[in-house]
Amino acid sequence: MSEGERSGAERVMLMAALFAIPVLKLSWTLGGGSAARDALGTMGPENWLDVMSGMFLLEPLLSTVLGVAAARTFYVYLGDRGRGPAHPGRSFAAAAGAAAIVPGALALAIGSLDGWAWGLTAGALAYALRLGAVLDFRAGRYAAGHRRLRTPGPLRRTADAAWAAGLLLTLVVLPCAALAAALDGRSWTGVVRCDVNTGSGPVRTRLIELEREGDGVVGWAVAAGGVVNGVDCAGDEDDVIREPWWRA
Secondary structure, three states, rough: OOHHHHOOOOOOHHHHHHHHHHHHHHHHHHHHHHHHHHHHOOOOOOHHHHHHHHHHHOOHHHHHHHHHHHHHHHHHHHHHHHOOOOOOOOOHHHHHHOOOOHHHHHHHHHHHHHOOHHHHHHHHHHHHHHHHHHHHHOOOOOOOOOOOOOOOOOHHHHHHHHHHHHHHHHHHHHHHHHHHOOOOOOOOOOEEEEEEEEOOEEEEEEEEEEEOOOOOEEEOOOOEEEEEEEEEEOOOOOOOOOOOOOOO
């Protein structure tokens, strides 16, 4: 597989994690494809990002892996087209400084949401992989037509290790982490207990909140398996809807 094919495979994997995995999350958590269609139809396409963002906000490992993989993959993509800061025409110091901007922002974002241990881990990993890409570009691994510079043996081996780590992260660790999050049986959004009246009087029911409506919510009834309207709702700390795939 050529460098371009590998880079393309990494971008495809990122897109799959962002768009296909949330569908699997809906389907597994609610118990089937028809349930996922009903829930998604109720939420509407404008709330599609709620499922995606809910997954990543609830799973620090997934958000960290995705952030690091995206930071590296698109850095390589831009640099391969001569638009990134890793172009061989720049000094290594300038390229290394420019490569730190996105990892720093990633560390702040993930640290604010998931804790500073996760944030520092994400920032450090993203920066290390970007430095490896800088060395690769300077040695001419990626871009056809770039002049090949002499890279000392230890630096060449370091760049090779970072390159292999980036592929492993994007093509192996990311899909495994995404599948684990999609099949863990936990809700991607808030779980509430509401009074639901289906014609025989109000019954206290556990719902996955799909959207707010007036003084109540529209939610998925966990026990009954359908979309209902609920009022007088209170939060439920338990977000487990069904057994994870590996226990089912």
